[in-house]
Amino acid sequence: xxxxxxxxxxxxxxxxxxxxxxxxxxxxxxxxxxxxxxxxxxxxxxxxxxxxxxxxxxxxxxxxxxxxxxxxxxxxxxxxxxxxxxxxxxxxxxxxxxxxxxxxxxxxxxxxxxxxxxxxxxxxxxxxxxxxxxxxxxxxxxxxxxxxxxxxxxxxxxxxxxxxxxxxxxxxxxxxxxxxxxxxxxxxxxxxxxxxxxxxxxxxxxxxxxxxxxxxxxxxxxxxxxxxxxxxxxxxxxxxxxxxxxxxxxxxxxxxxxxxxxxxxxxxxxxxxxxxxxxxxxxxxxxxxxxxxxxxxxxxxxxxxxxxxxxxxxxxxxxxxxxxxxxxxxxxxxxxxxxxxxxxxxxxxxxxxxxxxxxxxxxxxxx
Numbered sequence: 500x501x502x503x504x505x506x507x508x509x510x511x512x513x514x515x516x517x518x519x520x521x522x523x524x525x526x527x528x529x530x531x532x533x534x535x536x537x538x539x540x541x542x543x544x545x546x547x548x549x550x551x552x553x554x555x556x557x558x559x560x561x562x563x564x565x566x567x568x569x570x571x572x573x574x575x576x577x578x579x580x581x582x583x584x585x586x587x588x589x590x591x592x593x594x595x596x597x598x599x600x601x602x603x604x605x606x607x608x609x610x611x612x613x614x615x616x617x618x619x620x621x622x623x624x625x626x627x628x629x630x631x632x633x634x635x636x637x638x639x640x641x642x643x644x645x646x647x648x649x650x651x652x653x654x655x656x657x658x659x660x661x662x663x664x665x666x667x668x669x670x671x672x673x674x675x676x677x678x679x680x681x682x683x684x685x686x687x688x689x690x691x692x693x694x695x696x697x698x699x700x701x702x703x704x705x706x707x708x709x710x711x712x713x714x715x716x717x718x719x720x721x722x723x724x725x726x727x728x729x730x731x732x733x734x735x736x737x738x739x740x741x742x743x744x745x746x747x748x749x750x751x752x753x754x755x756x757x758x759x760x761x762x763x764x765x766x767x768x769x770x771x772x773x774x775x776x777x778x779x780x781x782x783x784x785x786x787x788x789x790x791x792x793x794x795x796x797x798x799x800x801x802x803x804x805x806x807x808x809x810x811x812x813x814x815x816x817x818x819x820x821x822x823x824x825x826x827x828x829x830x831x832x833x834x835x836x837x838x839x840x841x842x843x844x845x846x847x848x849x850x851x852x853x854x855x856x857x858x859x860x861x862x863x864x865x866x
Contacts, residue, residue: 503690503860529549579627584754590863622652625651798821
């Protein structure tokens with residue numbers, strides 16, 4: 500359960516262009532799932548999100564574990580493994596919302612995938628074939644296209660029992676669009692606020708949709724943890740091949756962030772899947788005999804997305820974020836972020852620039 504609150508402010512030029520984010524609150528995620536293991540070698544999961552007022556699939560799959568050579572085989576509707584931030588659970592993120600690399604990520608889709616580790620879990624890989632789904636999680640009704648081949652490779656050149664480590668990785672998606680419209684998607688560091696697709700002209704020339712034949716997504720990632728200090732960065736690029744008569748384009752996004760636990764904890768890591776795990780405070784917060792401080796974390800992030808190339812003037816958006824997190828225990832967290840955004844071009848028009856400011860808070864419970 501994630502309950503978010505937000506206060507927003509936009510510059511006069513953005514307001515004149517129609518941007519008017521309303522202060523308010525929402526349930527960002529309200530999920531429940533049932534999962535388990537069947538006869539040791541098989542598992543299943545059915546997860547639904549009720550945050551929008553109805554029940555939507557998130558992860559609904561069955562999997563076979565310990566399969567010789569390939570490791571784990573998963574079939575159903577699940578998250579494509581692409582990048583460190585996107586692969587890490589939303590409940591374990593340092594900030595309320597993902598960085599702008601989320602603009603290109605396809606998220607949950609129907610597919611079949613394999614995953615495995617090697618060298619004592621110091622290296623891991625995933626590979627999957629997916630079919631794009633609609634918002635209702637049905638197969639998208641497209642005459643052609645909508646298929647993805649997704650792969651991710653990760654490694655731990657340095658690993659000192661989780662107290663300090665260096666993570667490196669690379670991801671690739673080969674997406675057959677088949678002449679259908681393609682448009683990046685993301686939130687502008689605040690789900691309550693105007694989305695990136697509302698701030699940037701993420702379609703083609705003159706804000707028309709891009710009819711794409713294919714889109715190849717490339718990503719590289721790195722993270723370093725040493726005791727209470729942690730840092731990570733990623734770069735992703737969307738190589739868009741236009742359909743007949745449509746210009747090609749390269750869009751990109753990247754971020755860099757760092758954080759520090761004032762109470763001495765460290766960023767936990769899952770070697771089995773190459774992603775961050777939940778933070779476990781050295782002392783849980785409580786009263787009486789359970790008296791403790793919980794875990795306190797300070798963090799900063801720089802994030803940038805560029806959708807201008809080869810005649811496409813989608814614009815550029817940059818966010819600077821400062822956050823503070825309070826982990827009461829492994830299952831409860833309170834977060835507060837201040838975000839300053841700077842938009843160039845996009846819906847403002849060529850050569851124009853304006854600013855946005857957000858103050859965000861989240862109350863989270865997970866189990």
